[in-house]
Amino acid sequence: MTFKVNEVFHSIQGEGARAGRPCLFIRLTGCPLRCTYCDTAYAFHEGVMREQGDLLAEVRRRLGPPRTGPCAPFVELTGGEPLAHPDAPVLLRGLLDLGYEVALETAGSHDLTLVPREVVKIVDRKTPGSGESHRWLESNLECLVPGQDELKFVLCDAEDYDWARAWCAERRIWDRVEVLFSPAWGRVDPAWLAGQVLADGLPVRFQLQLHKLIWGAEARGV
Numbered sequence: 001m002t003f004k005v006n007e008v009f010h011s012i013q014g015e016g017a018r019a020g021r022p023c024l025f026i027r028l029t030g031c032p033l034r035c036t037y038c039d040t041a042y043a044f045h046e047g048v049m050r051e052q053g054d055l056l057a058e059v060r061r062r063l064g065p066p067r068t069g070p071c072a073p074f075v076e077l078t079g080g081e082p083l084a085h086p087d088a089p090v091l092l093r094g095l096l097d098l099g100y101e102v103a104l105e106t107a108g109s110h111d112l113t114l115v116p117r118e119v120v121k122i123v124d125r126k127t128p129g130s131g132e133s134h135r136w137l138e139s140n141l142e143c144l145v146p147g148q149d150e151l152k153f154v155l156c157d158a159e160d161y162d163w164a165r166a167w168c169a170e171r172r173i174w175d176r177v178e179v180l181f182s183p184a185w186g187r188v189d190p191a192w193l194a195g196q197v198l199a200d201g202l203p204v205r206f207q208l209q210l211h212k213l214i215w216g217a218e219a220r221g222v
């Protein structure tokens with residue numbers, strides 16, 4: 001089985017409940033969305049075809065034997081939109097079988113029912129400001145595992161904030177899974193967003209993209 005791979009890189013997870021942990025990222029090529037703030041447009045087309053076995057061997061070589069513990073290195077499949085590859089669930093199963101914790105970053109635009117339940121799903125609920133909110137598959141909410149998966153909102157402006165707050169409240173989704181509110185880089189003042197979350201008493205995790213603070217917004221392979 002082959003996949004078009006944009007890059008494989010070892011870095012610090014920049015977002016979500018696992019922010020700060022060492023992580024090996026596999027970035028697959030291709031995405032059918034075109035978010036207004038996309039920072040990985042280079043992954044739309046660039047990449048090389050690789051065999052699944054070759055990819056798994058690289059993961060083992062670079063991460064070493066699987067370890068346990070709250071900050072053990074883990075592996076994340078990202079993109080692009082990794083689920084645009086119909087065989088991505090098979091690759092995720094292969095990574096799990098190596099014994100690592102495995103995460104998946106996805107836009108929530110593709111069916112999650114085929115993704116192994118134990119894969120940590122970090123699902124990006126696209127807002128109106130992204131220009132791609134209509135791509136959302138509402139049935140994916142049923143696939144989110146409480147205490148494991150995360151629902152992320154990248155907010156582009158005050159309208160996005162109001163929309164995301166209302167959307168979550170309508171579904172009481174923050175009673176079931178961890179919700180992340182993140183300012184779109186360079187478009188929303190983080191202090192403003194943090195203040196709004198506190199003033200409204202929202203049960204969400206405010207987050208910044210740690211890797212951009214460390215290495216800058218334009219750096220690749222981090």
Ligand code: SF4
Pocket residue numbers: 031032033034035037038039040041079080081107
């Ligand atoms: S889903 Fe991700 S990779 Fe695709 S356009 Fe949006 S931000 Fe870029």
